[in-house]
Amino acid sequence: MEVIRLDNVSLLRRTQEEFSYDLKRTILSFFEGKYRQPVQKLVLDEINLVVNSGEKLGIIGANGSGKSTLLKVICGILRPTSGVVRVRGRIAPLIELGAGFDSDISVIDNILLYGVLLGYSRKEMHERTQSILEFAELENYALVPLKGLSSGMVARLGFAIATDVQPDILILDEVLSVGDEKFKNKCKQRIDNFWDGNSTVLVVSHDLHFLVKYCNRLVWLDKGRVNFIGNAEEAVKNYLHNLTIQE
């Protein structure tokens, strides 16, 4: 059964150097006649992709090729400029762990907030709070404001929340190495459960060995376009061959 479908999805974004939140400067430059239209870049270019239920799909490509952007479009964090994205089922994005947190409120309140952001009810999150705190090994920090935690602890909390709930679709963006060695092993076990189960998994990684071992198919992105999609070994072979030609 099809769970993700992208038809001709493109995304234009303002380039970083043109991007300014400074309204005063923008208005001033307008009156001084120095205003320039922000430059836009085609970050995703006519992407067509179908992912079936239970499939483990890896995404490879050079830095800046659009891998994280593609995941964000699938999760609904970014809206495509054109094209259609369809997703069936509950999705848990493990992207920039902790990006939805509020540092001034307590760990427990952040669990509720983050859970609601992921689409779960407050009641459901109340019931899960204890197991999340236990997995993240933060039982003694439940009432502490998040700013009192180390960045590793915050990442652990993000991982614990997103994986405590059983998503239909798990999205992993280079987050397979959270926390210290002991915690990494715990994360690996949890991820293994998703791999063995029915969840559909999309994973972005530069670890090609990992992807060949764990993924059915790979998508190779190049400058926002799908360069290859299919068998994982073949994708990596083509990708590496292309790199040697460029060198």
Ligand SMILES: Nc1ncnc2c1ncn2[C@@H]1O[C@H](COP(=O)(O)OP(=O)(O)OP(=O)(O)O)[C@@H](O)[C@H]1O
């Ligand atoms: N917030 C943003 N605003 C504007 N452009 C952005 C923003 N974030 C990323 N981009 C641009 O979008 C393009 C794709 O970036 P993306 O992060 O998706 O690449 P990536 O393949 O995940 O790279 P990496 O392997 O380095 O993580 C890049 O050209 C980048 O400069």
